[in-house]
Structure formats: structure tokens, C-alpha cells
Amino acid sequence: MTTNEHDLRWMQRALELARRGIALASPNPAVGCVVLDRDGRLAGEGWHEYDRKDHAEVAALKAAKERARGGTAYITLEPCNHTGRTGPCTEALIAAGVRRVVAATADPNPNVAGHGMDRLRAAGIETALGLCEDEARRLNEGFARWIQSKRPLVLMKVAMTLDGRIAPPPGKHIAGEPYWITSETARAHVQTLRWQADAALTGIDTVIADDPLLTDRSGLPRRRPLLRVILDSALRIPLDSKMVNTAQHDVLIFTISTDEKRIAELRSRSVRVEILPAEAGRVPLELVLDRLGAEGILTLLTETGTRLNTALLAGNLVDRAHFFISPQIMGSDAVPAFKGMTNSINLATAEVERYGNDLGLISLLRDPWAPESLAGERSSNP
Numbered sequence: 001m002t003t004n005e006h007d008l009r010w011m012q013r014a015l016e017l018a019r020r021g022i023a024l025a026s027p028n029p030a031v032g033c034v035v036l037d038r039d040g041r042l043a044g045e046g047w048h049e050y051d052r053k054d055h056a057e058v059a060a061l062k063a064a065k066e067r068a069r070g071g072t073a074y075i076t077l078e079p080c081n082h083t084g085r086t087g088p089c090t091e092a093l094i095a096a097g098v099r100r101v102v103a104a105t106a107d108p109n110p111n112v113a114g115h116g117m118d119r120l121r122a123a124g125i126e127t128a129l130g131l132c133e134d135e136a137r138r139l140n141e142g143f144a145r146w147i148q149s150k151r152p153l154v155l156m157k158v159a160m161t162l163d164g165r166i167a168p169p170p171g172k173h174i175a176g177e178p179y180w181i182t183s184e185t186a187r188a189h190v191q192t193l194r195w196q197a198d199a200a201l202t203g204i205d206t207v208i209a210d211d212p213l214l215t216d217r218s219g220l221p222r223r224r225p226l227l228r229v230i231l232d233s234a235l236r237i238p239l240d241s242k243m244v245n246t247a248q249h250d251v252l253i254f255t256i257s258t259d260e261k262r263i264a265e266l267r268s269r270s271v272r273v274e275i276l277p278a279e280a281g282r283v284p285l286e287l288v289l290d291r292l293g294a295e296g297i298l299t300l301l302t303e304t305g306t307r308l309n310t311a312l313l314a315g316n317l318v319d320r321a322h323f324f325i326s327p328q329i330m331g332s333d334a335v336p337a338f339k340g341m342t343n344s345i346n347l348a349t350a351e352v353e354r355y356g357n358d359l360g361l362i363s364l365l366r367d368p369w370a371p372e373s374l375a376g377e378r379s380s381n382p
Contacts, residue, residue, distance in 0.1 A: 007102055010034045010074045011132045015104070017047040017056065018076045018139055023222035024049040026198055027296035029143040031077045033060040038070035038099070050223055055080065057089040061096045069097035076136045078107040078129070081116040090119040100126040104136035108144035108369055137369050142198070142298035145319060145368035151293040152300040153368050154317050157193060158309060158337050159186065159324040165334035166305065167209070176211040182324045186355035190303075191218040193322065197301040199227035199292060203308045204236050213242045214303065225250040227297065231283045231308065235262045239269070247271045254283045254291070285315055310338045313345055319368050321347070323361040 017032030025031070025048045033056035035044040044067070046059025054062070057079050061068050079089035079101070093101060101120050106113045106129060117127050137144065145153040159181040160166050166181060173179050180187065194200055195218040202214060207230060216226040228243055228251045235257040237244060243251050247270045256278040257263075263273045276287050292300060302312060312318050345365070353360035 006040065007074070007128075007131055010036065010072075011076075011102065011104060013045075014056075014074045014076050015132060015135055015139065017045055018136075020047045021049055021056075022139075023195055023220065024051075026050065026142070026223065026298050027146070029077055029140040031056040031075065033057045033076070034074045035060045035064040035068050035096075035098070036072045036074075037064070037067040040072075043067035043071055053085055055086060055089050058086065058092050061092055064096070070099050072100040072102065073098050074102045076104045076132075077140065078103045078105065078113070078116045079120070080107070080112065081119045082112060088116075088119075090116050090123075093120065094123045094125065098125060100128075102128045102131055104131055105129070105133045105369075108140075109147045141320065141368045146293060146296075146298045148368070149293070151289040152198065152297045153319045154289070154300050154302060154312065155193065155197065156302045156309070156312060156318045156321045157190060157324070158321070159190075159326070160337045161326050161328045161330050161334070163329045163331070163334075164337045165330040166337045167335035168330065169333035169335070173209070175209060178210045178212065181328075182326045182358045183356040186324045186326075186358040186360070189355055189360070190324070191216065192220075193301055194218065194226055195220045195222060197226065197299040198224070198297040199229050199299075200301045200303055201229040201231070201288075202302075203304045204230060204232040204234075205307065206303070206305045207232075207237055207241060207243065209305070211238075211242050212303075213246060215246070227252060227292075227295075229254065229288075229292070229300075231255075231285075231288065233257065233278075233281070233283055235259055235266070235273075237266070239265060244269055244271055254288050256281075256283055285311060285317060289317065306336055306339050310340055313338065314341060314343070316366070319364070319366045321345075321361075321363050321365055324355070325359045325361065327357055327359075 014032040014034045018030045021030035028050050032047045037043040044060040044064030046056045048056045081088045081090045120127050142153040167173055167179055194216040200214050214228045230253045232253050233256050235255050249270050252272040254274050254276055266273050276283055347363040350361045350363040
């Protein structure tokens with residue numbers, strides 16, 4: 001499509017609005033919309049929050065009122081053309097009399113991708129698709145993964161040293177006390193990752209070693225509490241652990257144990273417990289993802305130890321990795337981030353960020369928006 005500074009400016013504004021829906025729109029996508037009048041002046045803005053029901057387009061059109069007629073709508077996601085909790089946004093745009101619709105990316109749902117733009121074109125509206133597509137897709141990677149697979153996007157977070165170690169050697173760390181690899185600046189960014197996620201997952205070894213809270217302490221608004229997920233095959237979690245003591249039905253333990261007494265004790269403390277069939281004596285990771293997806297969990301942040309880090313990567317279950325690297329060397333006796341990997345992982349497209357003296361490496365390992373054929377036609381003029 002042809003890009004001009006005017007279109008770019010207003011799509012960037014729509015993306016800013018969409019970001020207001022982070023942690024408030026899930027399990028729907030975060031979407032922003034700007035409506036200009038026929039003279040190119042701002043007429044209305046909107047973004048989506050799940051509890052408000054109105055999609056971004058409808059909110060912006062309500063603000064614009066009659067000024068939308070003959071104008072242009074900039075939307076970060078292709079408008080829907082089906083009825084769910086609300087009516088189709090395509091029909092709202094048509095009824096408002098907009099002349100042109102610019103969408104950043106197609107809907108990732110393979111059953112509806114492209115249909116929204118098709119409906120607008122059929123109504124004589126000029127359409128364009130693909131402006132700021134990369135930014136728009138990054139914003140809704142969780143929705144894209146979930147709507148196509150009914151599983152959450154798996155975002156792996158690992159804090160490690162230059163030599164790939166995540167904890168001191170055995171005996172050098174007091175059980176139940178956290179050991180910080182990275183700086184306060186890096187740890188503050190982890191809180192942002194938790195805020196953007198619907199759930200955070202850890203393993204029982206990490207719970208016993210560090211006794212984490214695993215809560216979202218970003219202070220930013222969210223619609224539903226961060227779901228804290230623990231994989232605990234034998235239900236070894238201490239009843240006096242911080243996660244059990246603070247549970248308000250926001251701690252979910254997946255186990256293969258059928259210890260009815262232990263399960264009852266945990267449930268009496270507002271901890272959810274779900275028994276899964278064993279897989280090689282362990283909690284089956286893929287079934288965990290299925291169950292979380294069924295709960296509408298779009299993004300799962302993993303904060304796990306050696307075994308689970310390795311199993312998730314080896315199972316090709318990680319969509320995006322975020323490594324926090326501290327400029328220190330612990331040596332070969334310290335606990336490794338990964339162990340027993342049979343295949344190498346290439347971070348060919350890694351982004352680099354800095355948090356004080358720490359580095360961040362962020363890489364997409366699996367594209368949740370694939371296949372690209374869903375994007376359809378890039379632009380059209382009637």
C-alpha cells in the first residue's frame with residue numbers, strides 16, 4: 001500500500017490507543033481506532049476494554065457522531081464482520097458513512113480473516129491493509145496464537161549470567177530466599193511482562209527454592225488477576241509458602257497426584273488443583289497449555305528452572321523468549337538455565353535492550369500469526 005505521513009501519524013495514534021487495552025481487553029484483542037472527518041480533522045477516538053463491550057471502532061464512531069460521515073477510520077485490527085457480544089463493526093462503519101478504512105493487519109482468525117475488509121469494499125468503502133502491521137501484530141501476539149490454536153502464547157523469561165547460570169551452586173543458596181541474578185531495573189521490567197500476561201507459570205522446584213509470590217506488582221490496571229500456575233507432580237508445595245498463603249482462587253496447581261487429603265488442604269486455602277494424566281511421570285505440558293487456553297488465557301509468562309526451561313524449548317512450545325543477562329560469571333558448578341538440549345536454538349532476529357548493566361535479548365521463536373496467507377490482499381480501491 002502507499003504510505004504517507006498523514007496516514008502514518010494517525011495509525012500510530014491508533015496504536016497508542018490500542019495499548020490502553022493491554023491487560024484490560026483480554027480475552028479479546030487490544031484494538032485502537034481513530035476517526036477523522038471529511039477534512040482530515042480528528043473527530044473521534046476509541047479503544048477496546050472487555051468490560052465496556054464496545055469495540056474500538058464503535059467507541060470512536062460514538063465520539064465522532066455525524067462528523068464520521070465521509071471521513072476515514074484508522075484501525076489497528078481488521079474490523080469484525082460477525083456478531084459476538086456486540087454486532088459487526090463493519091456494519092457500524094458502513095452505517096456511519098465513512099469513506100475510507102485503513103487497517104493495520106488482518107484478523108488472525110482463519111475463519112474470518114479478510115471478511116471484514118471484503119464487506120467494507122462491497123459497500124463501496126475504500127480500504128487499505130498493512131500500515132504499521134509489525135507493530136500491530138506484536139501488540140496482539142497472544143490473541144493471534146490463541147484464536148488459531150486455542151492455546152496461549154508462551155513467553156519464556158529467563159534471568160541468567162553471561163555463562164548461562166540461573167542460581168548459585170547447591171549449598172550456596174538459602175532455600176526459600178530469592179537470589180537475584182539481575183538488577184532492580186531488569187526486575188522492574190519483569191513486572192511489566194507480568195502485567196501484559198494473563199498467567200505466569202513456574203515449577204515446584206522454583207517454589208521450594210525461592211518461595212516467590214509471582215504476582216503482578218507493576219501497579220498498572222488489569223481486568224482480572226494474574227493467574228499463578230504451578231506444575232507440581234507430587235503436590236510438594238509447602239502449605240506455608242507465599243503463593244498458598246496469598247491465594248484467592250488465582251493460584252492453579254497442575255498435578256498428577258491423587259492425594260485427596262493434600263488436595264483438600266490446598267483447596268481449603270483457595271488454591272485451585274487440577275489433576276492431569278501423567279506423561280513419563282510428569283505433568284504433560286501440552287495438556288497444561290490446552291487447559292489454560294480453554295480458560296481464555298492469551299499469554300503465558302514462564303518463570304521456571306532448568307528442567308522446565310529445557311522441556312519447553314525442546315518441545316517447541318515457546319513462542320517468544322526474553323532473556324535477561326547479567327554481566328557476571330558463576331562457573332560450571334552453578335545451576336544452568338538449560339541442560340540436555342539436543343537441538344540448538346537460534347535467536348537470529350534478537351532485539352537487544354539494556355536495563356542498567358544488564359542486557360535483554362528478545363526473540364520470536366514461533367510466529368503466532370502464521371500462516372501469512374491469512375493477511376490476504378494488501379490494499380484495494382473501489
